[in-house]
Amino acid sequence: MSGLFSKTAKAVGRNGLSYRLLSYILVCSTVLALIITALQLAWDYRKDVAVIEDSIGQIEASFLQPIAASLWNLDEEQVKVQIEGIMNLPNMQFVMVKEMLGNSEVPLLTQGVERESYDISREFNLTYQGEIVGKLFVAASLEQIYQRLIEKSVLIMVSQTIKTLVVSFCILIIIYYLVVRHINRIANYAQKFNLDRLDMELELEGRPQPRQKMDELDTLVSTLNQMRTRLRDELVARHQAVEQLQQERDFSATLINSANMIICCMEPNLTIASINPAAILLTGYHQQELLQHNWLDLFVSPNKRAEITDILSADGSLSDKEVIMHDQQEHELVLQWTFVPFYDGPNLKYQIGFGYDITQLKKVEREIIQLNEQLEGKVVERTRSLSEANNQLGKAYDDLKQAQQTLVESEKMASLGSLVAGVAHEINTPIGISVTASSYLQERVADFKSHIDSKQLSRSYLTEFTVNLDESMQLLQSNLRRASELIASFKQVAVDQSSEARYNFSLADNLHQVVVSLGHKLKKSQCEVDIQCDPKLSTFSFPGSFTQIYSNLILNSINHGFDNWDKPKKITIKVEQQGEDLLIDYSDNGRGIPPEILPRIFDPFVTSKRGQGGSGLGTHIIYNLVVQLLRGRINCISEPGNGAQFHIRLPIQHN
Template sequence: MNPNNTAKLSNHPLTSVIGRRIILILVIISSCITLLSTLMQLYFDYSYEVDAVHTRHEELKQVHVESLAINLWEFNEAQLQLRIEGLVRLPNLEYIQVRSNTGNQQWSSGEAVKGDKFSSHYPLIYKGPGTEAPFSLGELYVESSAERIYQQLIKKFASLLLINGIKTFIVSGLILWVFHLSVNRRIMTILRYLERYRPSQSHIPLKLDKPKYITSSHQDELDVLSVAINQLSAMLNNLYAEIEQEKSRFSDFANVASDWLWETDTNGELIFVSEQMQQQLGSNKNFSQLPLTDLFPSQRAQLEQLLVQKQDFRNIEIPIVLDEITHYFLFNGLRQTNEFNTFTGFRGTAVDITVRKVAENALQELNDSLEQRVIERTQQLKDSLEQLQVTQQQLIEREKMASLSGLVAGIAHEINTPLGVAITAGSLLEPESSNTEQKEVYDLMQSSLQRVVKLVHTFKQTAVQSSNARVENINIKSFISDLAVGIQHNLLQKHVTLEIEGDEQLEWQTVPSSWAQIISQFINNSLEHGFSAPDQGSSQENMIHLNLQQEGDELVFTYSDNGKGMALETLEKLFEPFYTTKRGSGCTGLGMHIVFNQVTQVLQGHIEATSSEQSGICIVIRAPRLELNTDQNSH
């Protein structure tokens, strides 16, 4: 809507164009009806008056002609004149004249009518007693004024027009005022609302006033229109918000996209350049109305050929030098037309395919050296196969050790019962004297039996019972620190320093008893096999280092010391049962085998060890997080 047109409108009733038009039409129709009805009324009144005149004349003929003829017969002039004067006073009579056939005498009363008139001639015939035939004495002449009737009709016509005009004016004014209150003012409210409406502003619904006693409490057409306008304005607000959001989104995409976005006019001059394109080509340039071909002089001919054809083009590869580096771009362009299908320019993109081009070149180079790659790939497959074989061997070894552990535990269980009987029976053979040879034999027998008991207990530990393992959520560093307190005395004897590193807050769901057995065995092995006795004069400080950390879903426990270490052949048999380098010192060679079973079967992890002579040992255990036991006796 033109604001100048709405500014001319006013809330005054008389300024309403529609209201004035309606009143004008109403006045014209009312005037035509009034004029037609008035003319019809005048016609009826005219007919009535004319009929009244004719009736009056006929009355004179029927009633008074005979008496006038008698007066004329008797030649009673006074009575005749008196009667004529009395008759002329009757309505619709202006002039009466009686003329005698003899002597040209005449008697008259009233004034002769000038102008239009109604006149009648009636013969005066006397038919009295003694006369054989009627005798014509004279003539009665009567005039009635038509002008008087015209004047009466004109006055009546003017009065009717005046009354109807006043009535029409009053009714038109009331109708105009009612129309203004019920329609025009509400239409003006709608116009003002639409004039001030902006989809970019927050939506304010349109509200129409409803004057009391003039408008209905129910919805009328303007109410329905206001509801439709509110729905439309709300929809426009939502659409505008969505358009602005999409505009902002596409603007951001265009500005952050690595692709170039551009648009030209019919002459091939740029009218839009994306921010990315400006930055790469130089933001200090003025791209407005700059021909696209001027940006790439080395490719001017190819670009001009594309633009001159005024047709869509796709995937046109063009090399462009940017910062002394050759980049490769794929240009795409879509021709733009107006509603008359007239060409208006191009909209297009330029995709940097330098990386792909480099990859293609690299692929070409790779294809050129395909034989070398095949050799390398074959070697990788060979290495993978060897690794698979090693893994398979480890699994076989794990199953072998598990079977051996079960066998050893079974044998220990079978030995345990007769061993108990032997210990009980041997206790009954204790001699009374402590200085006899029998006493020495008894002590040797008891020490040997106790050693067998200890070995049987160790054998039982090789078969790990995972069903008795209780999974708990513990602070792993705090748990290990508590274990270290219990073996602190043994560490002090060998002058060993124990260091524990790890997250103070790290909690893990695992089997605490297994970790206690594993860590105790590690430390005992270091004290027994790794470190020299204090009296051997070693100047090196003995250290044991424990490290705890979480890597993904695994707990990584690293145990290391700076002891003697071990040879490669010893390291390869580290986890085998009954293998020990100090069998003569009472070692059974089952400690690290028990550790291996605890890690692989109870903790469901795996263990690796590295060592060399005089460089200590390093053992890494990787264990997953276990599920908590729902019942102490089930898992």
């Protein structure tokens, strides 16, 4: 403990802050102690005075009547006892009983010390049965109260002084160990801080960093350490920058000295201040001799100096200016000069000149010009030959395009011919049945006439005849109706495929007409067609293009997808509207498209039956109709053995 006091005393002695803190603590503690003591004494004084007042009130309530009765009965002994009882009350100084004799007051008994004045006094009338028989005078002294307050104040002051000293010293010790010693350490660290000790980190005794709960000292230490780190990093960066600058300076000097172009630094009047060794090799002068010359005298021929001076006076610099000069052997050289001005504030300090010897380049340039003049004639002649070849290629390309168009039209006509053959085969069956029915009717009519002529008609014969006639007529009408529907469908499909008319039509009816017209081929290949289309769905477009798209897709499935296919054959055509688009989803369950053909499925002349009747234009026609005419998109998905699927998206329009 003595060591602790000695350390604190030394710290207070040499540290003005600690001395001021102790002084402030003592002054504030003393003032507060005096205020509190005064308040406490005032409180005690008022409390003691209140006790005296209570005693006087008790006298009025408890002693007046008994004393008045004793005085009426002339019992002095009892009055004396009662007065002694009053004197036994706290702080009572003097009691006197007066007797009324007529109109005068005569002292009867007294008790205590009589004085001229008293701190507190009261006089009461002694009344017995409504008549004043005497008076009671009581007086109290505050001396005992004052004595107690003085003793108590002395005790409080002594205790407060001791407490203040102890508390102040404890607070000083706490402040010293929590604040002052750390501030002293920070001050010593700052005094010893220099650029050579940037790696020394500031740490406070008993306060390891980092801490979970940081106070102001921790923040100050952290800030100082961060400042130290930033200074160290900036010094390292500056040192590196200086080294890099030195390296760049050395590198630049090496480049300048080893450059094969002339690099010179000139005063504003073009006097050379420094120049690289390339000028020595070019001019033949020593470097010191070069430094004594004007740039115009060394690198500009006399007849060009006035022109260069005018350019410098007007523009202040040169940019890729070709300047002719003569060396010491009077050889003519051509240098390309560029001047870069270097300013010191608003004033021109130097002109940095870069001169490149282009004498050989100019010579090569002249040779190239001569060579170009020689080649120009050959180029003209070769261009004429190429133009003739291009004309021939253009003509061949036009012939090829015309042949391709002819093949496309042939494919359309072949498709229409195939359609005609299918419809003819379909019509053949109902027409044949109709012919047979009409022949049967003709025979029955002839037999009926013979029965009429022979007068052998009977009811049973007529009944049988009418029944046979009705059945034959129904059979004839149904087959003729079927033939008429086939012809109507063929006419519509044929007209649509051969016409480019555009009108509003039902998509479901258009698709059903194509399926009906290809019914013969579908039956022959035992292929089922599933149509999923809303009968109310219509569009304003080219029905012939839709017919040709459906026809080519179905024929491709029959001829390619179901060729040598012994599994069930089914074609699904789904037509629906999605927003403003018309979606046509065509799929079959055939053999699919070979992988090597699928990427080129819409190219012309691509077919899996080359040499077997396939032209390779079917899907190409479909693509042209969808993309160019109908402004839509089409893509194909297929896996070998899993059929083929065509997705067509077209913009739907209404008239």
